[in-house]
Amino acid sequence: MNADSYVAIAFWILAIGMVLAAYAVVALPRIIHSALALVLFFFQIAGLYVLLRAEFIAAVQVIIYVGAVTVLFLFAIMLTNRSYAPDSNPANRQWIAAGVVSLGLLGTLLATLGRQTWPTGGQVPANATVLLGQLMLGPFILPFEIAAILLLVAMVGAIVIARES
């Protein structure tokens, strides 16, 4: 077996697992199970980034999503409702319309993707993380600084909003 078939096997395992985990986030009746399925989904996305030769993005995915965002969700669930109630994650009255809209979007996207042909031959350079750092602190320095200020403002804003007045 060559490297391509290993990539194919890993891709199909991750793809099927990701779709199942995403469906579990939407469909499971207990909200805490949805949050745990979301952790599984985030881990599988990190595996997909490794397949795409984006090792730095994979590490960031594990640290930020699996480490931080998931803890935020678990705290929000713990602080707001009875997380293990069997009806803690119900659908609302619009679920039929929502299904029609999302299936329509999926059909449109798949039809468009089926007609499109993409140029091939791209490759990720071997020192991708070094180049990524040089891009972030070179041509993209202004968005980088704005993202830093955005994170600071979001942190202060979250504290102010969540504080008991």
Added chain:
Amino acid sequence: MITLQHFLVLSAVIFSIGLYGALAKRNVVAVLMCIELMFNAVNITLVAFARYLPATAGNPYGPLTGQVFALFIIAVAAAEAAVALAIILAVYRTRRSVNVEDVNLLQS
């Protein structure tokens, strides 16, 4: 052979699942989790473009531009999650509910 098309179709499927959840869920925390699903679907698309598309003459930043965009999306998504969960806590404190149908302060 796995091509760019495979990743785009996977991303479209996950985005649609996330859109269904964001529209159809009653619990605000579940709606936020589904929005995170949609963010991640878009990130798959950007990183797959960075991997498979060749660098063109019109792009002076090289083949890694998609990964830079994915990093910025991750930063914005983290900020969004923090502020949104703070808003959920504040709403829960006044309304004692996380049901989206109970938050109708602006309804006449």
